[in-house]
Amino acid sequence: MTQRFLSHADLAALVAAHRRVIAPVRAKDDARQTDYLPIRALADAALGAALPRRSLKEFFLPPTEVLLSYRQTKEGVEIKEVPTQAQPQVILFASPCDAAALEVVDKVMDWEYRDELWFGRREATTIVGLLCSSMDSSCFCSAIGLGPDSPRGSDVLLTPVEGGYLAQVITPKGEALLAHCAAREASAAAVAQAETARQQARKKVENNAPAIPDGFAAWLEENFDHPVWRTMALRCHGCGACAGVCPTCHCFDIVDEHDSSDEFTLQASGHNPRQSQSERFRQRIQHKFSIYPKRFGEILCTGCGRCCRVCAGGMDLPEILGGLIALAKKGPQESGQ
Amino acid sequence: MNIYQPHLMRIVEITDETVDTRTLKLEFKAPAMAREFQFSAGQFGEYSAFGEGESTFCIASSPTRQGYIECSFKSTGKVTQALRRLGVGDTVGFRGPYGNHFPIEEMKGHSVVFIAGGIGLAPVRCAIWNVLDLRDQYKDVTIVYGARTVGDLVYKRELEEWSRRADLRLCLAVDPGGETPDWKGEVARIPTAVEKAVTTAEDTYAVICGPPIMIKFTLPVLAKLGFAAERIYTTLENRMKCGLGKCGRCNIGATYVCKDGPVFTAAEMGRMPQEF
Numbered sequence: 312m313t314q315r316f317l318s319h320a321d322l323a324a325l326v327a328a329h330r331r332v333i334a335p336v337r338a339k340d341d342a343r344q345t346d347y348l349p350i351r352a353l354a355d356a357a358l359g360a361a362l363p364r365r366s367l368k369e370f371f372l373p374p375t376e377v378l379l380s381y382r383q384t385k386e387g388v389e390i391k392e393v394p395t396q397a398q399p400q401v402i403l404f405a406s407p408c409d410a411a412a413l414e415v416v417d418k419v420m421d422w423e424y425r426d427e428l429w430f431g432r433r434e435a436t437t438i439v440g441l442l443c444s445s446m447d448s449s450c451f452c453s454a455i456g457l458g459p460d461s462p463r464g465s466d467v468l469l470t471p472v473e474g475g476y477l478a479q480v481i482t483p484k485g486e487a488l489l490a491h492c493a494a495r496e497a498s499a500a501a502v503a504q505a506e507t508a509r510q511q512a513r514k515k516v517e518n519n520a521p522a523i524p525d526g527f528a529a530w531l532e533e534n535f536d537h538p539v540w541r542t543m544a545l546r547c548h549g550c551g552a553c554a555g556v557c558p559t560c561h562c563f564d565i566v567d568e569h570d571s572s573d574e575f576t577l578q579a580s581g582h583n584p585r586q587s588q589s590e591r592f593r594q595r596i597q598h599k600f601s602i603y604p605k606r607f608g609e610i611l612c613t614g615c616g617r618c619c620r621v622c623a624g625g626m627d628l629p630e631i632l633g634g635l636i637a638l639a640k641k642g643p644q645e646s647g648q
Numbered sequence: 649m650n651i652y653q654p655h656l657m658r659i660v661e662i663t664d665e666t667v668d669t670r671t672l673k674l675e676f677k678a679p680a681m682a683r684e685f686q687f688s689a690g691q692f693g694e695y696s697a698f699g700e701g702e703s704t705f706c707i708a709s710s711p712t713r714q715g716y717i718e719c720s721f722k723s724t725g726k727v728t729q730a731l732r733r734l735g736v737g738d739t740v741g742f743r744g745p746y747g748n749h750f751p752i753e754e755m756k757g758h759s760v761v762f763i764a765g766g767i768g769l770a771p772v773r774c775a776i777w778n779v780l781d782l783r784d785q786y787k788d789v790t791i792v793y794g795a796r797t798v799g800d801l802v803y804k805r806e807l808e809e810w811s812r813r814a815d816l817r818l819c820l821a822v823d824p825g826g827e828t829p830d831w832k833g834e835v836a837r838i839p840t841a842v843e844k845a846v847t848t849a850e851d852t853y854a855v856i857c858g859p860p861i862m863i864k865f866t867l868p869v870l871a872k873l874g875f876a877a878e879r880i881y882t883t884l885e886n887r888m889k890c891g892l893g894k895c896g897r898c899n900i901g902a903t904y905v906c907k908d909g910p911v912f913t914a915a916e917m918g919r920m921p922q923e924f
Contacts, residue, residue, distance in 0.1 A: 388739040425651070
């Protein structure tokens with residue numbers, strides 16, 4: 312990994328040189344909030360503001376997308392394929408939790424059957440992460456093993472320093488992005504300044520939730536029928552807002568009709584294996600912290616805290632994890648049935 | 649072509665099995681697909697009625713019968729009702745084959761008991777014809793099939809054909825109250841019918857599919873007969889959308905029915921969280 316210095320002018324030129332650049336922008340309806348949106352100039356980007364309301368997911372797995380179109384004719388059906396290649400784009404100032412989420416979801420999207428729509432967009436996108444400074448009490452990236460300075464999923468990671476940014480070049484794609492910028496070595500002062508900023512950022516978030524202990528995934532698997540699922544789920548309204556804003560939730564439907572959550576697993580016979588809200592809540596936690604780790608070796612969460620912020624019922628994931636971890640640590644005699 | 653894009657198939661034959669259950673015989677429109685398509689008994693596909701969406705069914709025909717596939721479905725929702733409105737010559741979409749399959753190879757040289765209830769005969773029928781088309785490679789073949797009423801029995805012409813065959817034993821049953829005056833089969837639920845028809849588990853595999861309640865009460869009967877849980881195969885039909893491990897709804901704990909299944913042994917099912 313190489314480190315370079317980028318001035319504000321370098322970055323402004325980089326934005327100007329690319330047709331499609333996405334960055335956090337102040338929300339039109341609420342100046343305290345930001346959204347990831349296309350920008351025309353570096354000055355359009357909102358820095359140091361709140362974590363964007365929605366993650367980067369929608370640029371790779373949009374809320375709706377056309378998988379194919381067709382025409383019914385006398386002779387039958389004519390299918391029109393959709394392109395799986397996407398337009399090149401740069402995502403600037405990505406939050407590390409959002410950048411990491413993309414790499415986590417890559418695993419399932421590449422599981423035997425490669426989702427070309429997902430990877431078409433992934434390959435066309437260069438991600439420039441930014442040391443996070445927008446953390447609040449809902450953030451828990453450190454508990455997941457990431458952090459506000461995690462390079463995971465970024466092609467370049469920026470840390471603000473005097474007069475510009477220290478750029479850590481993480482991938483060849485990142486290298487290519489910066490190829491046209493003036494190659495300036497980062498000064499020792501800039502490197503030191505960046506290191507201090509990273510440490511301070513880490514400190515701000517590391518006490519928000521207990522770290523996920525070893526064996527937590529296995530404990531969850533063994534305690535599928537623990538009564539805690541019912542008590543913890545009481546506050547959940549089943550609205551699905553958490554799944555919408557989550558950068559790693561990737562469950563989807565393949566129809567063009569409204570589908571409500573209680574039909575998600577409804578079988579033709581009328582049987583529904585996840586009938587109650589507590590079973591659906593359990594599925595959410597099990598999938599993120601046990602099932603996905605077991606199948607893909609990754610926690611399906613990057614601690615962005617969005618689910619806590621949007622929840623009308625006050626469901627708080629760090630608090631839920633804290634409760635479960637406490638149960639897990641009590642040992643088998645306390646847990647189960 | 650992305651992984652969600654279906655192949656086009658033409659309906660070449662329609663058979664009404666019961667008042668609400670229908671079988672479609674389908675051929676690929678693209679000559680290359682028609683030539684090259686391969687699958688194994690127990691695998692499934694996503695079938696689309698254009699304009700309505702996709703539905704998940706097993707392939708009900710045997711891989712030994714090349715050049716076409718069949719699916720059987722009961723009209724219960726939007727897609728199945730739309731499929732029912734289609735006629736011979738119309739186009740449907742198909743993605744597949746997906747999932748694992750029955751141990752057709754492993755069962756060679758052994759006896760097989762097939763047990764099915766209602767429309768659950770569809771995936772079992774695929775395995776039955778696979779075995780019957782290679783009949784000399786298997787020992788005894790027994791089929792126990794039942795439905796709520798005589799009217800609910802599917803594949804009636806084939807039941808007729810199987811009943812005349814000397815190289816298999818067929819036991820048909822309907823629930824008490826579901827019999828007609830001329831009914832010659834058993835009047836019993838499947839677990840009781842199995843108890844009567846199956847005498848030994850020796851050197852025998854069991855393949856079972858039907859409503860969850862039927863499976864639940866038949867498994868203890870098979871255990872009592874001496875079937876090891878590793879030799880009892882069933883197929884789960886959870887609701888699916890993608891069929892290829894992405895959409896996140898068919899899983900039971902860490903087991904994805906679409907990728908790890910749909911065929912499981914009773915031993916594997918016993919180790920899963922009881923969420924099916």
